[in-house]
Amino acid sequence: MSYNFLTGRDYLTKRKQKEKKKLISVALGFPDLVFAANAIPVFPIRMEKFKINLYLMALNSATSLFGWDLTTKILGIARQLDFLKVVEKVLDDVVNSINDKYNEMYDLGVENGVPSDLCYGVNALYGMHKSRGSVLDANLNFAMRCGKWNKFSESLQSIVPNQIWVNIPPREAENEDKTLEIMVNNVKKAISELEGITGNYITDNSLKKQFRIGNQVKRFYKTILYEICSSDFYPCNPATFAEILALLTISFQDYNSNAQRYLENMSQLVTEMRERIKKGIGMDVSDMPRILIAPMFGGWEPETHEIIYELGGRALYADWEILGLIDEISVSENSDPVEDYARFLLDASKKGIGCDSDALTNSYLNFVKNLEIDGIIINQLFGCPSLSNSYEILKSKIKSELEVPAIVINFRKIGENVDVVKAQLRTYMEIFK
Numbered sequence: 001m002s003y004n005f006l007t008g009r010d011y012l013t014k015r016k017q018k019e020k021k022k023l024i025s026v027a028l029g030f031p032d033l034v035f036a037a038n039a040i041p042v043f044p045i046r047m048e049k050f051k052i053n054l055y056l057m058a059l060n061s062a063t064s065l066f067g068w069d070l071t072t073k074i075l076g077i078a079r080q081l082d083f084l085k086v087v088e089k090v091l092d093d094v095v096n097s098i099n100d101k102y103n104e105m106y107d108l109g110v111e112n113g114v115p116s117d118l119c120y121g122v123n124a125l126y127g128m129h130k131s132r133g134s135v136l137d138a139n140l141n142f143a144m145r146c147g148k149w150n151k152f153s154e155s156l157q158s159i160v161p162n163q164i165w166v167n168i169p170p171r172e173a174e175n176e177d178k179t180l181e182i183m184v185n186n187v188k189k190a191i192s193e194l195e196g197i198t199g200n201y202i203t204d205n206s207l208k209k210q211f212r213i214g215n216q217v218k219r220f221y222k223t224i225l226y227e228i229c230s231s232d233f234y235p236c237n238p239a240t241f242a243e244i245l246a247l248l249t250i251s252f253q254d255y256n257s258n259a260q261r262y263l264e265n266m267s268q269l270v271t272e273m274r275e276r277i278k279k280g281i282g283m284d285v286s287d288m289p290r291i292l293i294a295p296m297f298g299g300w301e302p303e304t305h306e307i308i309y310e311l312g313g314r315a316l317y318a319d320w321e322i323l324g325l326i327d328e329i330s331v332s333e334n335s336d337p338v339e340d341y342a343r344f345l346l347d348a349s350k351k352g353i354g355c356d357s358d359a360l361t362n363s364y365l366n367f368v369k370n371l372e373i374d375g376i377i378i379n380q381l382f383g384c385p386s387l388s389n390s391y392e393i394l395k396s397k398i399k400s401e402l403e404v405p406a407i408v409i410n411f412r413k414i415g416e417n418v419d420v421v422k423a424q425l426r427t428y429m430e431i432f433k
């Protein structure tokens, strides 16, 4: 999965040039319509050139030849290496490589006219489009009720002329049918625009096939969150585990541009994790408090999970679960997939992507309760008025209703505030001693 993330540029170029596939940029985890159109969804940072760790290249070749089990044995016997250490080092390098690129894209966004008082994520996304937008055939954009996001999306028109907008209407309890009708029409409009750009029909069957693949991916994702995260024994140390969760958050946005391959990787990942836990390979984490760090998708300080680990905790990332994006899309033989997708979008909007404070707070509370989270670190993004106001309310609700200690940390750019965060977390983690 990491390898596929970092080598996206070659893969995407090949599919565009040799197979004449259309590249459509997506973000936040909405690639399904693009897959159903037989086009390639891409979270645009993947079109960049990344530094690739040599071990990762070797591991990728070895595992595709021998499978993980045999590769582990070969590495262990032939070179007396601690396999977990290799994986830790590789993941560390992968996350660092992605983060360096994120900062580069952020700087590009700021230099090219996006006012820097926008949140990190929007600046970085703008930079990604500025850098490689010319190879994109369109951008598929789900309009949220965040003015800054929508303003940014409008500004993309000058880089990627084909903009497909899916507006998600506010859900009014007294008028559910009308809201659903509007949502269905908005999805239909996007489908016909995608068909025009790709030259491919999006049929009920292609939608259902994609939703089924997506649902399996989501089931594995939830297994990692609910089964593995709640285990008292981890398949690796908690900092590496947090890195895997961070990579899942980033890579899920375009399912690595190949949903079937991503599904197979997810399946292998879950099998591997379960096997390790069963064999007792990994780390006893029973006395380490579970600390949720959220949200991280709009930009976060990746050092945070390392710091938490050093201070005796285990950090988790679960943005897409909290925002309802890994909820399954109902699929049945006689159902209308457009309506099913419209319902899924409305439900996700109700959970938090609609930027509604109460909805977001409830999603957090549910997740904290369900996963028996011991503490929560709220990542307050500089330049995000839409969500920032919710955080103080969220912090006090989590404290008063669940008696879970919460802390707000500030984020502007990767690497900028590490010492302050470290000092804050040192005091915060004392609570769990």
Ligand code: SF4
Residues within 6 Å of the ligand: 119, 121, 122, 146, 147, 148, 149, 298, 355, 381, 383, 384, 385, 386, 387
């Ligand atoms: S809600 Fe906040 S983090 Fe999300 S796009 Fe808007 S400003 Fe950025």
